[in-house]
Amino acid sequence: MLILSDMKYSYRRERPVFDIPRMEIPAGEIVGIVGANGAGKSTFLRCLCGMERSCKATMKTRNESLDNKARRRKIYMVMQDVNHQLFTDSVLEEIMISQEIENKDEALNILESLDLGKYADKHPLALSGGQKQRVAVASAIASGRDIILFDEPTSGLDYYHMILVADILNDLKNRGKTVIIVTHDIEL
Ligand SMILES: Nc1ncnc2c1ncn2[C@@H]1O[C@H](COP(=O)(O)OP(=O)(O)O)[C@@H](O)[C@H]1O
Ligand SMILES: [Mg+2]
Structure with missing residues (x-):
């Protein structure tokens, strides 16, 4: 398990986008987090991979505790717009x-x-x-x-290419990676 604590983030002077005291994510699996536009999915991924410096979340793995800086070295994010x-x-x-x-x-x-x-x-x-x-x-x-994040990996793709992406996600899992996807695409 990857255990996240204090996943909390607010944009300046806004109310929190999310405030999650504790969350467990199974390692070596594909996990999908689904929500509507504006729900906070992209913000969540940026906090998860350590890009939002004011987010003070920590992530515990079996043998380490990772702060933002450590997570920036440990986690790879594929952005929504790969350009x-x-x-x-x-x-x-x-x-x-x-x-x-x-x-x-x-x-x-x-x-x-x-x-x-x-x-x-x-x-x-x-x-x-x-x-x-x-x-x-x-x-x-x-x-x-070991941990790879995807922000809306099927946005703008047709059904055929969605299946290709799904195959790639399974392939990453088979390589032993932890894959975390955020999407509003229930079909994926
Ligand atoms: N740079 C920003 N400054 C202020 N508010 C933002 C910023 N980026 C996103 N938000 C707001 O934070 C909320 C979550 O946005 P976001 O994480 O992009 O959601 P999602 O990826 O689920 O569509 C939305 O209400 C959005 O308007
Ligand atoms: Mg988004």
Whole structure:
């Protein structure tokens, strides 16, 4: 279990978006948190991965207690708009900047496993929406982090691509990752 304490956050002078004294999230599983637009899902993920400095939540795992800074190193977030996290000139570079220790062969293997091998030399922004999202997932895998968050991973996708995303989420789980998704898409 990942045990979260003091998950509380307010935007300046607003009432709290959420205030959760304690929450348990099963490790090594896929967990979906579902809610309407404006419910606080994106804010929750930013607090979870340590990006909201004024959120003082802690996360306990079996053997560590993680503050914001520790969680920023431990957790990888795939944002709703993946264009915000594509930085380099090639898909291969994109994967390699996420690796703790650069390893081209491993990066190529990850791309291959997500059916992106033939795009290694392409510019990430030249890909389709679904392909860009797979690049973001490939970066998440390359980061080696155990906990991966997804903000609305199927927004704008049709049924066929939703199924592809679901397969990717299952694949991450099978690689031993803890996957946490927030979405308003009940179908997913
Ligand atoms: N930067 C911000 N400043 C002030 N209020 C915000 C900001 N971002 C989101 N909110 C408000 O916080 C609430 C939760 O937003 P959000 O986490 O984006 O919800 P969701 O992702 O579930 O749609 C909403 O009422 C939203 O208007
Ligand atoms: Mg949101």
